[in-house]
Amino acid sequence: MLLYNTLTRRKESFEPLSPGKVGLYACGITAYDDCHVGHARSSVFFEVLVRYLRRRGFAVTWVRNYTDIDDKILNRAKQENAPWDEVAARYIASFEEDMAALGIPPAQIEPKATEHIPEMLELIRRLEEKGFAYQARPGGDVYFRVRRYSGYGRLSGQSLEDLEAGARVEVDEAKEDPLDFVLWKASKPDEPAWDSPWGPGRPGWHIECSAMSMKYLGETLDIHGGGRDLIFPHHENERAQSEAATGKPFARFWVHHGLITIDREKMSKSLGNFFTIKEVLAKFPAEVVRLFLINSHYRSPLDFSDAALAEAEAALIRLYTPLAKMEELLRTHPAPGGPPPPDFAPAMLTTLEMERLRTLTARFDDALDDDVNTAQALGYLFDAVRLTNRLLESPSSEPPYLALLGHLHQQFLELGHVLNLLQADPQEMLTTLRQKPWELAISPEEIEELIARRAVARKHKDWATADAIRQELANKGILLEDTPQGTVWRMK
RNA sequence: GGCGGCAUAGCCAAGUGGUAAGGCAACGGUCUGCAAAACCGUUAUACACCGGUUCGAAUCCGGUUGCCGCCUCCA
Numbered sequence: 001m002l003l004y005n006t007l008t009r010r011k012e013s014f015e016p017l018s019p020g021k022v023g024l025y026a027c028g029i030t031a032y033d034d035c036h037v038g039h040a041r042s043s044v045f046f047e048v049l050v051r052y053l054r055r056r057g058f059a060v061t062w063v064r065n066y067t068d069i070d071d072k073i074l075n076r077a078k079q080e081n082a083p084w085d086e087v088a089a090r091y092i093a094s095f096e097e098d099m100a101a102l103g104i105p106p107a108q109i110e111p112k113a114t115e116h117i118p119e120m121l122e123l124i125r126r127l128e129e130k131g132f133a134y135q136a137r138p139g140g141d142v143y144f145r146v147r148r149y150s151g152y153g154r155l156s157g158q159s160l161e162d163l164e165a166g167a168r169v170e171v172d173e174a175k176e177d178p179l180d181f182v183l184w185k186a187s188k189p190d191e192p193a194w195d196s197p198w199g200p201g202r203p204g205w206h207i208e209c210s211a212m213s214m215k216y217l218g219e220t221l222d223i224h225g226g227g228r229d230l231i232f233p234h235h236e237n238e239r240a241q242s243e244a245a246t247g248k249p250f251a252r253f254w255v256h257h258g259l260i261t262i263d264r265e266k267m268s269k270s271l272g273n274f275f276t277i278k279e280v281l282a283k284f285p286a287e288v289v290r291l292f293l294i295n296s297h298y299r300s301p302l303d304f305s306d307a308a309l310a311e312a313e314a315a316l317i318r319l320y321t322p323l324a325k326m327e328e329l330l331r332t333h334p335a336p337g338g339p340p341p342p343d344f345a346p347a348m349l350t351t352l353e354m355e356r357l358r359t360l361t362a363r364f365d366d367a368l369d370d371d372v373n374t375a376q377a378l379g380y381l382f383d384a385v386r387l388t389n390r391l392l393e394s395p396s397s398e399p400p401y402l403a404l405l406g407h408l409h410q411q412f413l414e415l416g417h418v419l420n421l422l423q424a425d426p427q428e429m430l431t432t433l434r435q436k437p438w439e440l441a442i443s444p445e446e447i448e449e450l451i452a453r454r455a456v457a458r459k460h461k462d463w464a465t466a467d468a469i470r471q472e473l474a475n476k477g478i479l480l481e482d483t484p485q486g487t488v489w490r491m492k
Numbered sequence: 493g494g495c496g497g498c499a500u501a502g503c504c505a506a507g508u509g510g511u512a513a514g515g516c517a518a519c520g521g522u523c524u525g526c527a528a529a530a531c532c533g534u535u536a537u538a539c540a541c542c543g544g545u546u547c548g549a550a551u552c553c554g555g556u557u558g559c560c561g562c563c564u565c566c567a
Contacts, residue, residue: 009496027567035567042567072565156562162494163563205565227567228497234566258497259567264559268566295515296505301498301560311504311516318515321530367506375506379514386514389531393522434529463525470527481529490529 001056001369003223004299006231006254007155011371014253016222022058023217024050025251027209027226027234028110030067031091032076035098036274037289037304038260038267042227044290044420045257045298045372047104049223051418052368063216064107065209066092069114069202074191084192085114098277102286103420111212113203117194119211120203123245124183124196132244133183136174139199142184143175149240152179155254156232181237183207206237210250214242224251228259228299229266257298264303275304283439285432287421288313294374294419316421317433319381319412322388324426326409329395335406336399344400348390357408360384364415374419381415384408434490442476451480451487458482 002011016022026046029035046062053060067073068088077084092112099106113120124142127133132149135142146152146160153159163179182204187193193200213221219242226235235254242250260267267274280289283306292312296302345354356363360380367376388408391401416422437444450469457465470480473489481488 029567030565038567040567045567070565156495158495158563165494165563228561229566232562233564257567259561261560266561266566270564270566299497300505303504307516308504314517315515325530373506375515376513379506382514386532393531458525461525467526479528482524482527483529488529 001053002371003253003255004371005252006256007251009157012253016058017220017252020057020059022053022060022222023063024053024060024223024225025063025065025209025213025217025221026107026224027230028064028066029091029095030070030072031088031095032070032072033091033269034094034276034278036260036267036269036276037280038227038274039095040098040102040277040280040289041260041293041298041302042257043099043104044102044293046225048294048374048419049255049372051420052372055365055418061109061217062107063109063111063213065212066095066110066112067205067208068092068112069192070205088114094278098281101281102277102290109216111216113208113212116208116212116215117203119215120207121184121196123207123211123214123241124198126245127183127241130244132241134176135198136176140174140186141182141201142198143180144183144237144241144244145176146179146181146240147177149244151243152240153236155236155239158232181206181233183241206234206241209234210238210242210245214246219246219248219250221251223253223255225253225255225257228256231256258301261301261303262305264301267304280309284309284313285429287424287429288316288433290419290421291316291319291378295378296375298372298374313433315382317430319385319416319422320424320426320429320433322385322392323409323412323422324430325392326388326405326412327426329392330402330406330409333397333402335402335409338403339407340404341400344404346391346401346404348394349387353387357384357387357404361411361415364418368418377415377419381412384412436491439491442473442478447473447478447489451489454480455487 001014003014004011024046026042029039046064050060050062066088069084073088074084077087080087096106124133127144128142132145133142134145153163160179184196184198184201184207185204186199186201192202194202213224224235224238231254239250262273262275265271265273288309289312292309293302295312295315345351349357363380364377367373367380370376388405391405391408396402412422435444450473454466454469457463457469473480477491478489479492481490
């Protein structure tokens with residue numbers, strides 16, 4: 001499997017340190033507000049990566065942390081006049097709700113910063129012992145001595161000189177060097193504090209990830225990741241302090257996903273141009289959001305808009321439609337067990353097209369094997385959808401035909417599982433996607449009543465009345481579809 | 493100012509040396525009382541621009557333009 005490594009700026013062949021076992025640490029959230037679509041992208045990407053690694057047979061330990069003590073949380077608490085730990089707990093709960101709504105299972109370990117203060121203090125002690133940490137004045141902040149660590153800047157591709165030239169005006173003159181960063185922050189009187197050898201204080205932002213990842217995954221991680229915006233300073237600093245303390249490589253693969261944009265500009269709290277996960281899920285089903293997120297490569301920027309979500313919704317309908325048809329057919333005509341005969345050549349497909357169906361799984365895996373190329377994997381899936389539709393146009397009860405459909409059906413579910421897609425009941429999903437019950441302006445009962453009246457009119461070939469009723473509903477955004485099984489309705 | 497990334501059809505988006513996946517939209521057809529849905533089919537001699545390397549480049553190299561990210565908390 002190839003994986004792009006930010007550290008080397010290349011795709012590299014991925015092998016874990018211990019055969020068969022992968023330790024993955026993904027930076028989680030700072031719990032001070034509801035999460036936005038960018039956080040959803042992060043979670044969905046790492047979930048898919050983990051799912052694929054497991055498909056490849058690796059036993060993955062996935063760790064995702066919560067930053068539950070931080071300036072932003074304290075500010076928020078002050079604003080609300082609420083206890084800071086209550087604020088953190090509330091937004092952790094909010095994040096958990098979002099994950100559940102998106103269908104993302106919890107990571108194996110979800111450590112909280114405040115529950116790992118001793119580990120952080122121990123790490124700082126080791127750094128001080130080796131001369132990497134210093135306290136400029138008694139009771140003050142403890143800093144990391146950046147220039148003592150030779151690899152600084154390598155992850156973000158910046159030289160110390162470049163960084164220094166761009167460094168902002170330094171507030172704390174106690175630092176030996178403007179690039180030095182905080183390991184331990186001395187608390188002000190009204191702030192939460194933990195006892196430490198350097199006086200009461202709280203951890204700096206970066207130290208928690210080093211301490212917690214090493215505690216749960218060892219001193220060298222197989223994969224460490226997060227959003228591109230974490231490369232500097234967060235991951236650069238984590239790397240520096242971890243390697244300075246252990247003398248070992250901190251992470252073998254650094255994996256960073258691209259950011260969500262709005263009108264091509266980064267979605268972020270500070271710019272205020274964000275949509276929360278809750279806002280988006282109020283308008284679109286979770287699976288639509290997931291499809292939107294993985295329909296382009298994880299390292300590219302991804303522009304968010306309602307139009308893009310609507311496209312993903314249409315695409316999801318295209319995926320579920322043949323699934324529903326297959327299930328209906330297979331319910332009345334069960335497929336014989338086993339794969340279809342290798343020489344089966346249905347009239348509606350060419351040899352080449354049959355070959356594409358036979359190699360679907362292999363090509364799908366190849367795509368994910370190449371730096372988690374979900375866009376390409378989905379492309380293969382859609383290609384198979386078209387061929388399956390063609391098969392379904394001319395149904396047959398011949399065993400080889402049913403075996404082929406049964407096999408395809410099983411493959412769609414299996415491959416969908418890797419992406420956490422297509423696992424819902426197809427007919428129910430299609431109804432939900434079409435009827436959008438959450439934005440209905442008229443009750444379903446009223447709609448059914450109008451449909452019944454129209455049915456009577458149609459029976460008498462009173463097309464004028466029938467069309468008038470159809471128009472009346474159309475004005476309310478409801479479209480009618482006359483099918484052999486009767487009339488059904490949908491939104492828009 | 494420094495560092496890095498991106499530029500593929502109306503829109504979104506794969507594709508790192510051999511003559512352009514896929515999705516949306518549009519158009520044509522099948523179906524239908526008419527529709528809708530669904531399905532099928534069609535839609536980039538061409539990959540920002542200019543040079544170069546090569547038998548051959550969207551893909552490699554140099555330059556130009558434009559957009560974005562990081563350099564400060566941020567997924």
